[in-house]
Amino acid sequence: MLSSFKGIFPPVPTIVDELGNLDKPGMARMIDHVIGNGADGMLILGSGGEFCHLSTAQRKEIAAFCLQHVAGRVPVLVGIASPGTAETIELGRHAQQAGASGVLVVNPYYAKLSDEARFIHYRRVAESLETLVFLYNFPDLTGQDIGLDTITRLAREVPNIVGIKDTIDNISHTREIINRVHAFRPDFIIFSGYDEYLLDTLLLGGHGGIPATFNFAPQITRGIYDAFVCNDLYSARVFQQQLAKLSPLYALEQPFFGVIKTAIKLSGVDISTAVIPPALPLDNEKTEQVRNILAHITL
Template sequence: MQSFTLRGVIPPVPTIVDQAGAFDPKGMAALLEREIAAGIHGMLILGSGGEFCHMSLAMRKEVAEFCVRHVAGRVPVLIGIGASATAEVIELGQHAKACGADAVLVVNPYYATLSRPALIAHYKAVAAAVDLPIMLYNFPGLTGQELTVDLVLELALACPNIVGIKDTVDTMSHTRALVTTVKGARPDFLVFSGFDEYMLDTLLIGGDGGIPATANFMPTITLGIYNAVEAGDFAAMRAGARQLAKLMPIYGLDQPFFGLVKEAIRLTGTDISTAVLAPSLVPSDKIKAQLLAVLRAAGVLPAA
């Protein structure tokens, strides 16, 4: 397999659906065009923010096919293929390959806690069966189980097509250890932050970028931070980090945050459906008002 390189800001793109819960290609196309026009470096389809966990297998395939076809190679497209069953992950991975995806993202199986040998066997089976670059996805807050640094190192050294990780952890120590230990042993291994506010720290210690949900509606902030790091512009880094910090309360307004991101996209200029898939609920009017206040405080929208 050829080397897979990716850096920068890769938004986890929401999936646009109508009020009945059916995929909305027109709305999705509008969002994809907005993302590309903003200058993002790639996009993640069917990540956590893409509501894959609330979709049927058929719907996941429909969304993947449409997005890869619509983007048409203009930026790299990663497809989330995580599931609890190894066979389902492989099926989705092979489908992503057939669609023309550039890479896949694989969260560790959830619900049943797995032994280390079981986790290793799972990822090795996926790597052997899916002929695409594979990004691991560590999100212990949702899966209930962390991908430890030594486990990631073992997989990175054993499987050439396991090329990186999205590290969604509320601490820099784990991400720092991935950079120093795993990239230390395999320099081409990619380390991306999952939480927006850790992207700057990840880049400063030698990581490769971030997968921030705020980039769906305010990409200039995280793109600005990335560009500032590339240019060594400390003042711009500081300004971007301070503005981004004012956006972070969004994630605490509702659970899950899927509807909030869609509402923020609508408020910032793209007329999309903000419906979500059950069992999620659309944000209440009270929560929408709180979102509006956060966006105004962060300078994303003008003050009232």
């Protein structure tokens, strides 16, 4: 089962209409696009899926629709994070019943938690579910790192916590997780969160990445992973240099949801670029900036 969690698992944006409701035809096109371009799996309702601005009912609707449309073609991770343990478990049970291959759980946000509170939260979530559980570390947005000691303890003591998406702007942090956890659990899955650390993560012993750029430039991160598997470091370097040209996209707007959707639209996928309030759609000036950044890709 864990062998299927390798490679490129793009975080698929949630396609909505101007009223913020799920655009089912657009969502279906988005899913087919990433599968058709060689994604090994996908993440639904991650950070780029705007889960933080959706109601619980909307999140369940989106998870159910996406899993039904994927129909087992690739593994699907579903983001189930919530500030409270009970709602996280509720969303996890729904995802499990809907057919998710696994769930991704960012640590509770807003209230700062002790190491013990974070550990018990994750243990309770994992023990309440039968599906595979992946940790999601994104301290820039949650305000708190899960913590290396807590990650190590969870990997050691909770069997169905099977991996982590480490979204932290410091590759040494991911290296330390690999060094610590793989010493006693070598099959623990390590996904890079930041696109530009995909190659570094693979070289250090990780398993793949969850890169948003795949949604509009799939040849680049797909190329990095395939080149790594083939030990073609020359090609990996070329793709990495192309990926670096896309990095300025993430700084164009906060949150970046509209940037990703606009880049997808400009790349030729017919989707709505509407975002869920309080996020704002891109104005014409920033749309042109996205267009100019994409124009620098030469592959």
